[in-house]
Amino acid sequence: MAFRRLQVLPRDFAARPTDVVARALLGQLLVHHTPTGPRLGRIVETEAYLGPHDLACHSSKGRTARTEVMFGPPGHAYVFLVYGLHHCVNVVTGGGAAVLIRALEPCSGLDGQRCDGPGRLTRALGVTRAHDGLPLDQPPLFLAAAPSVRAIASGPRIGVDSAGEWARKPLRFFEKGSPFVSG
DNA sequence: GCGGTGATAGAT
């Protein structure tokens, strides 16, 4: 298959402004090595959570055990559980900020499962809170480079209406025209 | 549209 030689993204890929990282992640690959083989998809939708001053960001509630990973070094995974059911995976950019991965275009090992939505893609890849805090430049969970970059569109973030004017800022990014984005 | 589900943070 075409993914035999994956080029892992270096950890400092994420050591840039959060909105820059959110855009740069589009088109790259998210890979999970599982006991039954690799599962990977191409990132087609992200959201930037800018840090403690961003009222939609978890870190705006303070630096706690849950959000500690977001204050750590860039290039690590922040995984949390919402509504008791769904895991969401983020790429930490540091200082309490992170990029939520919202949708993947399935590439390999996903057996036709949908990856359009943060809860769906973690379920399909098998990502759980066990991955919280892990570096994203080595197995089992890592980012890999992919050459394809298409037009990027942006809009308000999903599901953060309670964050007032922060909910309206255009911090959601997605590949224009992709049938694999959520919503 | 609505409920499931459980961790979290803050109040009691």
Added chain:
DNA sequence: TCTATCACCGCC
């Protein structure tokens, strides 16, 4: 201890 809240999804 109790309670409100929550970056969602699947089925009605």
